[in-house]
Amino acid sequence: MTLFDPAAELGGSLAPKENSSAHSNSVIIxxxxxxxxxxxxxxxQQRNQRTVAGEISGALSKVLRAEITxxxxxxxxxxxxxWGQVVSFGAPDGTDPxxxxxxxxxxxxxxxxxxxxxxxxxxxxARHSARARTYRYTVLNRSTPDPSxxxxxxxxxxxxxxxxxxLAATPFIGEHDFASFCRKGPEGSTTVRRVLESExxxxxxxxxxxxxxxxxxxxxxxxxxVGTQVEAGRGKRKAGEILSILRAMDRAAxxxxxxxxxxxxxxVDYEDASS
Amino acid sequence: MTLFDPAAELGGSLAPKENSSAHSNSVIIxxxxxxxxxxxxxxxQQRNQRTVAGEISGALSKVLRAEITxxxxxxxxxxxxxWGQVVSFGAPDGTDPxxxxxxxxxxxxxxxxxxxxxxxxxxxxARHSARARTYRYTVLNRSTPDPSxxxxxxxxxxxxxxxxxxLAATPFIGEHDFASFCRKGPEGSTTVRRVLESExxxxxxxxxxxxxxxxxxxxxxxxxxVGTQVEAGRGKRKAGEILSILRAMDRAAxxxxxxxxxxxxxxVDYEDASS
Numbered sequence: 001m002t003l004f005d006p007a008a009e010l011g012g013s014l015a016p017k018e019n020s021s022a023h024s025n026s027v028i029i030x031x032x033x034x035x036x037x038x039x040x041x042x043x044x045q046q047r048n049q050r051t052v053a054g055e056i057s058g059a060l061s062k063v064l065r066a067e068i069t070x071x072x073x074x075x076x077x078x079x080x081x082x083w084g085q086v087v088s089f090g091a092p093d094g095t096d097p098x099x100x101x102x103x104x105x106x107x108x109x110x111x112x113x114x115x116x117x118x119x120x121x122x123x124x125x126a127r128h129s130a131r132a133r134t135y136r137y138t139v140l141n142r143s144t145p146d147p148s149x150x151x152x153x154x155x156x157x158x159x160x161x162x163x164x165x166x167l168a169a170t171p172f173i174g175e176h177d178f179a180s181f182c183r184k185g186p187e188g189s190t191t192v193r194r195v196l197e198s199e200x201x202x203x204x205x206x207x208x209x210x211x212x213x214x215x216x217x218x219x220x221x222x223x224x225x226v227g228t229q230v231e232a233g234r235g236k237r238k239a240g241e242i243l244s245i246l247r248a249m250d251r252a253a254x255x256x257x258x259x260x261x262x263x264x265x266x267x268v269d270y271e272d273a274s275s
Numbered sequence: 276m277t278l279f280d281p282a283a284e285l286g287g288s289l290a291p292k293e294n295s296s297a298h299s300n301s302v303i304i305x306x307x308x309x310x311x312x313x314x315x316x317x318x319x320q321q322r323n324q325r326t327v328a329g330e331i332s333g334a335l336s337k338v339l340r341a342e343i344t345x346x347x348x349x350x351x352x353x354x355x356x357x358w359g360q361v362v363s364f365g366a367p368d369g370t371d372p373x374x375x376x377x378x379x380x381x382x383x384x385x386x387x388x389x390x391x392x393x394x395x396x397x398x399x400x401a402r403h404s405a406r407a408r409t410y411r412y413t414v415l416n417r418s419t420p421d422p423s424x425x426x427x428x429x430x431x432x433x434x435x436x437x438x439x440x441x442l443a444a445t446p447f448i449g450e451h452d453f454a455s456f457c458r459k460g461p462e463g464s465t466t467v468r469r470v471l472e473s474e475x476x477x478x479x480x481x482x483x484x485x486x487x488x489x490x491x492x493x494x495x496x497x498x499x500x501v502g503t504q505v506e507a508g509r510g511k512r513k514a515g516e517i518l519s520i521l522r523a524m525d526r527a528a529x530x531x532x533x534x535x536x537x538x539x540x541x542x543v544d545y546e547d548a549s550s
Binding site: 034035036081083101105110111112113114115116144145146147148150151152155 | 309310311356358376380385386387388389390391419420421422423425426427430
C-alpha cells in the first residue's frame, strides 16, 4: 500500500511507476454516508477500536490502493447513528465516484451504507466547508417498549407532554452560550453556537421527534438539550426554566444526557445548498 | 422453584404451604409479544440456545415462582421477528396480568416486549385456538442499502416491478397444496393450507411490503412465497408461472428462500376477533 498525499502528488508522484499515471493528479471525493452506530465506538478513527471511520477508510484504502484519511462533518459519539454524515478525502485522479459507491457498499456490510459520492471542488472539506448540521432525536413515549425501535429511539414509559416539549425547544433558537449543555472542551474554546431550528414533532403512536439545526454543535450538546427538554415534558422542570439554565452557563444547571441511541446526524448543509 | 402444573393443581396443590392459597386454582394467561429476532435462535425453546421462548419462560418462572411452559401461535425461525406473536400458559390463580406486563418488560431487555396480557377463557391455547396468522415481509428495493433497515428488510438492489409482484401474489389466495413452497414435514403431514390474503404494497421510497394471511402456514412457506415472487418481480420468472409451480407440488419448482430478517409475524386472529 502506498501512502497517498494529495499535496505531495501536486509536486510529483511518489507512487510506483505502474500507478504513476493514475496518481499524477488528485481529486477531492465527497460522500454521504449512513450508519447504524450501535456496534461502533463512534465515528472517529481510534487504534484497536471498531469505528465507522476506521471501516470506511480501511475499505477505501483497499479499493484505491492508497492510505486514505477522512474528514467528516460531525464526529458522532459511540452509539449515535447517521443518515446524512458527509465525509471527504483526497483520491487519485481518475477515481470514479459511482464505482466507489458500488464497491464500498459490497465491502462494508449492512451497518454502513454509502448513499452517494461525487467529485467536490478543490479545497472542499466535509468539516470546514459545512454551513449547518441537522440532528434528529427520537423518543418512544409508550407504556410498553417496541423491540423494532430499540436501537433507534429512547423509550420513555412515563407520560410526556408534547406541548411542554415544544415550549422548552423554542428558547434555544438564536445565538447563545451553550456552556450549560456542553461537555467542557479544551481551555479557551468557545461554547457559543447559533441554533437555526429547534422543534418537536408528534409523529403519532407515541413517537416524538426532535429536530435541531445549528451552524455547529459542541460535544454532547444535542443529548443534553434532549435530556433537559424531556425532564420538562415529564413535569420535572418547568419549560420556562430553559432561559435561566442557558444563562447559568453551568453544566450542572441542565438535565441528564439523553442516551446516544435515539440520536442521528440527519443532514449537513454546504454552500451549494445540497446535503 | 416449584413445578407448576395446572392439571395437578386442580386435584390438590403440591406447592409449599405458604403459597398454597395462590396456587389453589389456575388461570390461563394470554400475552401479545413483540421481538427483534436477529440475535435469537428462533422462538421455540432449545437447550443451550438463546431463544425467545426461553427468555420469556425464564422471566415468567422467576416472577410466578413456578416452571412455565409456553404455547405460541407461530414458531418463528431464527432471525424472524414478531410484532403480534401470541403466547399462552397456565399460571397460579390470582396472577395479575398488568403486573406481569410491567415486571416482564423490566426484566426482558430491549429485544422482547410484552405488549399486553389478559386472563383467557379456560381451554384457550395460543396455538390451537388461533384461526389465522398474518405475516409481513419487507423488501428494500433501492440501489444503496439503508443501515437503519438492515435488521428488518431484505435489501434487493436490482429493479423490482411491483406490478409483477402483485400479479404473482394473487394465485396463492384460496386452498392449495403448498408442497412446492414448504420444507418437508413428518411423513404423512399435509401441506394443504388456506390463504386468505396475499398482497404487495408499495410504501414508497423503495419499500415494498408483502402481507399474507392464512389459517396456518407450513415451515418456511412465507419465505419461499416471497423468494419466488421476487424472482418474478425481477423478471427472472413470469408471474403467470405461479399456478404451474403450485401444481408441481415439488419444492424444486419454486424459487429461493427469502432471508429470514425481512419477515415478521404481524398478528394472530382468534375466535373473539381480537389479535
